[in-house]
Amino acid sequence: MTTALASSTHEVDDAFAANELFQRNGWTDGLPIVPPTEALVRRFLDAGRCAPDAVIGVEPVRRRRITAEKVAIAAVMAGCLPEYMPAVLAVIRAMCVAQYNLHGSTASTGGCAPMVIVNGPVRTALGMHATHNALGNGSRANATIGRTLRLFILNVLGGHPGQLDRSTLGHPGKFTYCVAEDEEDNPWLPLAVERGVPAGESAVTVFAAGAPHQILNEWTHDPKELLDTYAAAIRANMLTYSIWHGNYALVIARQHRDIFARAGWSKADIRAYMFETCWVKRKEWRTVGKAAVAGRKDEEQAYRACAAPEDLLVIAAGGTAGGFGAIIPPWIGNKSMAVTMAVAT
Amino acid sequence: MLTVLDPRLSAEGEALQMAPALASLKGAVIGFIDNAKIGTERLYDHMVEMLKSRHGVAEVIRRRKPDTSRPVPDDMLAQLRGADAIISGIGD
The missing domain is CATH 3.30.1330 (60s Ribosomal Protein L30; Chain: A;)
Structure with missing residues (x-):
């Protein structure tokens, strides 16, 4: 039997109206969103091989149980493709590990953003970019995986500027901050391998960064x-x-x-x-x-x-x-x- | 028509809720969690004085977090268990 989705719903005329609803309610970062319909969210959950009520992590301070359904909604909104979901889920899991300090880094006046470094075959499979303009725009996967984290922080954690997010300034990486490592064109060990992930496997590293x-x-x-x-x-x-x-x-x-x-x-x-x-x-x-x-x-x-x-x-x-x-x-x-x-x- | 899902966790009842207010502060035990920011100690000194002299608070339990940006340690929370209400400092 298919698990019912837990999210409440809103009726709108079309995609334009959906974006206006989300903008009006502060459910986005100011950029337009892809409307998260049930059909799309289910496709994303399937791609992540998750039931909607699967708990991806628990935010350690407010004890918020982060469900796969809400992560999938954020990923749809951000403009991800379904196949990005395993990478997105890995980042959210990483951010829920105590040493990341999700609550503190979200709330601080210090104004940081989660920066993601992607290693392994998933980079090329998703078409991530690691060369020209590596820290800027360049590929959909870099842009939207990074953006998913901001939409997640806004809507799941309540990290709205001036509310839970008390950043004095913040920085542009708060829109999206995701880079793939250039593993093909260098003689070095990939970052994830240095940090204990077996060579040839995919991994994400996240840190609260200026x-x-x-x-x-x-x-x-x-x-x-x-x-x-x-x-x-x-x-x-x-x-x-x-x-x-x-x-x-x-x-x-x-x-x-x-x-x-x-x-x-x-x-x-x-x-x-x-x-x-x-x-x-x-x-x-x-x-x-x-x-x-x-x-x-x-x-x-x-x-x-x-x-x-x-x-x-x-x-x-x-x-x-x-x-x-x-x-x-x-x-x-x-x-x-x-x-x-x-x-x- | 398009049906879209609400992106907020709070929409499904996981929002934080305010604790019910105390009926009276008279004779109450009030806990204070100091978030270890620069101005908190002075602010709390003032609040303790006001609560005792104007509102009849009997006792305060004050604890200072070891780190501004990390959660209150469990043993510190346990020490505050005897309080009727707790004030937690947030921010600078």
Whole structure:
């Protein structure tokens, strides 16, 4: 017997009117939605191999039981295709793991967004993009999987700006923030494999992230000099935003990857160098207008960007040309830590 | 015509509900959860004074969360069990 859907329903004239209803009620992010009809939601649930009442996770603070039905509704609204559902479900499951701190990262004035990194065969199966404009628009799957999370936060968690979402500023990644790793064009281990997922399997990694900060250095072939540029951006974030250690991410595009490859540097080598390089002293707060708090403790105390080298997430993505890369800072220190989750196949 | 599904979890009765108000504060035990933000301690000092001097509150149980952004630990919640009502600080 087919399980009945739990959601209440609304009658509208057509798709235009459906979008107007959702806009009026604050059920969307301001962009148009695909109307979530029962037929579509059932197709998505089938693709995710879930009963509508299957509990995908429980939000740990308000104890909200997150059903597959509401996740499927968000995915339909966001413009996903049904086959994206296993990846979407994996991200939601990951966000419900305690160390992600779903409630805190949703409610904080700090203004972060869930950033997703996709690894494994699911990237190519869904047509995700990992090269040119990797952190921007480029593929439907990147855009809509990321957007599903925002619609989920709005409608399932109640994360409306000014209500549960108390972000002072937020950032554009709150619309969508999903990147695939370029596994085909680099000699490195994929992020998910480094984090324990067997090679050849699909997985998502999610962390509560600030906006990307691009760096540029096309005037060296020395891996250490390149990393010094990334490190400077991390140190600037530590001084101007939050000094606390957490998951920083590096997004490294092809031109820089070639330099690391020629020098024989693995991701582990990069992490080790960055671990030793990315720290600031408390007294440096005095150089950025924070003298009022610098003196509260020992000003010679050093603060690292990451508590351990493994906390640095190294991601291969980006176009083939240009000496660009990016650092992506954590929300605030280690209040939320990255979670990697296998995609059910 | 098109029938669309409501995207909200709260639409199916999972919304948070307000606890019923106390009939009187006189002689009541009031719990305070301090969310460990900068201004909370001063605000709560003031509220405790008002509740005791103006409203006859008998006792307060104050606890400060170890971390602003994480849930109240279970043992801390247990310590507040004797309160008739609890005030939880949210925000800055």
